[in-house]
Amino acid sequence: MHKRLLVSVLGYPNSGKSETWTNLFGSRQRTSTRERWLQLRGNTWIKVFLVNGSFEETGNSPDDVIPNDLPAIVLCSVQYHPNAMNTFNWFLEKEYEVFTQWINPSYRARTNYTDELNIISQLQAANRTSIAQRIGNSSNLNSRVNEVRNFLSGWVDGAGLVF
Numbered sequence: 001m002h003k004r005l006l007v008s009v010l011g012y013p014n015s016g017k018s019e020t021w022t023n024l025f026g027s028r029q030r031t032s033t034r035e036r037w038l039q040l041r042g043n044t045w046i047k048v049f050l051v052n053g054s055f056e057e058t059g060n061s062p063d064d065v066i067p068n069d070l071p072a073i074v075l076c077s078v079q080y081h082p083n084a085m086n087t088f089n090w091f092l093e094k095e096y097e098v099f100t101q102w103i104n105p106s107y108r109a110r111t112n113y114t115d116e117l118n119i120i121s122q123l124q125a126a127n128r129t130s131i132a133q134r135i136g137n138s139s140n141l142n143s144r145v146n147e148v149r150n151f152l153s154g155w156v157d158g159a160g161l162v163f
Helices: 017-025 084-093 119-125 138-159
Strands: 005-011 036-041 044-051 073-079 097-103 129-134
Touching: 005 017, 005 084, 005 138, 017 073, 017 138, 036 138, 044 138, 073 084, 073 138, 084 097, 084 119, 097 119, 097 138, 119 129, 129 138
Parallel strands: 005 073, 005 097, 044 073, 097 129
Antiparallel strands: 036 044
16 A cells, blocks of 8 residues: 555536535635645544645646645645646656546536546556546535545555544
8 A cells, every 4th residue: 555645536627626625624625735634534534635726727736735745645636638647647756546536527517528638548557546437516526525535534544544
């Protein structure tokens, strides 16, 4: 098991990426300069670093935002964009395991879009990656958030990072 985990939500603008983090934390969240506590279940808490505005959207790079003392767990919005693989490669080079929810179709779309940028195939070819394609509409929000919460729970239990 790797000692670092990236949980990302990949999608077009307004696909439901930020709504995933809002629902996971129970309130609207912004990118910060430090880790924050996330309640997984009952009295189980973990420290995470959240990047809510994607690097592709803000024009920042992970080097600008992620602390030099790399967090064990990063939650990150990634915009479906030609530069998205730069974000994923940054984390892979730092030996993060990657779990990605690909929001497809997005919040307002009715049909799936094809992976014209080959992001999914590149992630599948990389080691240490898991990808789940999920529907972005609000009726699926709770199941998407529960999937993230369950993945985090299993990962931190295995890594011994539960507080």
